[in-house]
Amino acid sequence: MITIKDIASEAGVSVSTVSRVINNRPDVSEVARNKVLEVAHKLNYIPNESARDLAGTQSDSIGLIMRGIGNPFFSEMFGVIEQSMKKTKYSLAINQISSTANEIQAGAELARAKRLSGLIFMGGNFAYTPEMISVLDIPFVCCTYSNKFGDLSPEIFSSVSIDDEAEAYRAVNALIDYGHKDIAILLADTEDQSISELRYRGYCRALKERGIKINPNLVQKTTNFNLAEAYQATIHLINKEQEFTAVFAISDILAMAAIKALHNSGYQVPGDVSVIGIDGLNISEFIIPTLTSLIQPKLEIGRRTVELLLDIIEQKSSNQQIVLETELRLGESIRSI
Amino acid sequence: MITIKDIASEAGVSVSTVSRVINNRPDVSEVARNKVLEVAHKLNYIPNESARDLAGTQSDSIGLIMRGIGNPFFSEMFGVIEQSMKKTKYSLAINQISSTANEIQAGAELARAKRLSGLIFMGGNFAYTPEMISVLDIPFVCCTYSNKFGDLSPEIFSSVSIDDEAEAYRAVNALIDYGHKDIAILLADTEDQSISELRYRGYCRALKERGIKINPNLVQKTTNFNLAEAYQATIHLINKEQEFTAVFAISDILAMAAIKALHNSGYQVPGDVSVIGIDGLNISEFIIPTLTSLIQPKLEIGRRTVELLLDIIEQKSSNQQIVLETELRLGESIRSI
DNA sequence: ATGAAAGCGCTAACAG
């Protein structure tokens, strides 16, 4: 492996000079600089990031810990974050973790290794305790979720997200406004303290307020945000032979699977059954019928996440929880009855 | 920052003992081990990865360089690779790079920083020269693409992919078998030496062999694999008022956008126009009509990629280019005329 | 403008 030392001896200068050149420092003679550059290129020199990180000081880079790249919503959000970061002087260190890994731990490790200035979490859980996040000694922002089930006081964490309960409430109300009463809900990851739970609460609240009883037979669960399983879950719902004229799917993925399942079972959407989703995936605008959905403001979520994190890092702001609103896109998948 | 040294002094042992405990080495007394563990936990100790990487030797970990997480095909492939890796003793270091970054460079950097045993590239380019890859001093496998436009001799690189030209040829032939003659092609990233180019060649060969003249008006380009732009491109194609009864879209993304555009322009799919894609995205099976597509064997591509890389690392195999076949999924988007 | 030298936090011989 070619190191800075090899370059130094080959170029006839000291390692410090090489380091200066590599880091584009001004205090190097043109002669030395050119010589070093030439040798480095000739030898195909590639700096060792680990060594740099170890020796360096704070590194103007911020980390992004993401779980579940399989979820298209997150991959779309990722693009937005990446874009927003480009406008700053900070660079992005991305760490994709497995579904079972602990994101806080991963964040702490990345922070030490790369001397990060801050962290962004995507796809984390909703129930942090002060103890859990105590390993984090740099600012962080939870992107697209908040600490709804945890007991973090507002001063010690930041987040940018929608209000899941309220938006679900809004979606179901839209359905009710269109005359629907028998409204099924399709939800995922049925553990407690999940996004499913929050959106389920909104569903319940909407029904209750409008005087509609919750029918347990219309609450259909699936194991995760997976098309094939959501499809089967919908088939299962249909097979219960319980009347319903609308389905509130708690994500676009589930909604799309539901539409397909209904269609294959001989039901027209929206003729026989209306379907509404939440998220606003790119693809959901291109299916037939266009999905009616509450669109998360992806661009703004990304922009505000980065903005907030940098403000906290630069001490221009303190921790806060930013809540943004979705936009109802009226597609072709619901109708009034 | 809490370091191994702090743990050592606090626990009353030497750093090496702490290191041994952290790395789960057997040669430590239970007393010492427990003491260290206790202190480490109390102090919230988190090892510094950079330091470990720098000090350590070869690290049973392999790197995955991926470009374009926005592309759902790659995010689906990512899941498969991750899954396949789980069965091995190697761990995965993932590096997501921007669309403009140089993947070889990124791979080389990651390899040095983490002392990788091998690399997997996804979303790389098709035209490497021996010089370009000379910076890589560890085995690597190109996943889902091969060096079709480069001049690498087969002994110096590995790949696992489908034969893009041949599969496109097959797709177009399927259309011709169904009686179509006026077949449009929708392709992306129109630079030379791309996947578009390869699949375009297959399209041309199929037409030629079956005695159909290529009509330039039916060759519709879009700038990238983006739904909105593919939609517009299809509208553009339609507006040329050039007759066609089928569309060969070189990816499922493009195919789905085309179906929507045709539908919105008053054409039935497959009633008026048949559409076929390539890739086999999960979602394409759940749209209406189900997309007819040549399904890439994602599971096998992932499995073979990992298998091949490990075999090369462990010297059980030498470089090779594995070519797998797609499977034609007859959906509902094409019909015979 | 340049070089020598002291670490960054950790691992891995090497001695005991």
Add this chain to the structure above:
DNA sequence: CTGTTAGCGCTTTCAT
């Protein structure tokens, strides 16, 4: 079983 020590490759004072 445990401690001492020499680096890993790089950055950064501090002299010169």
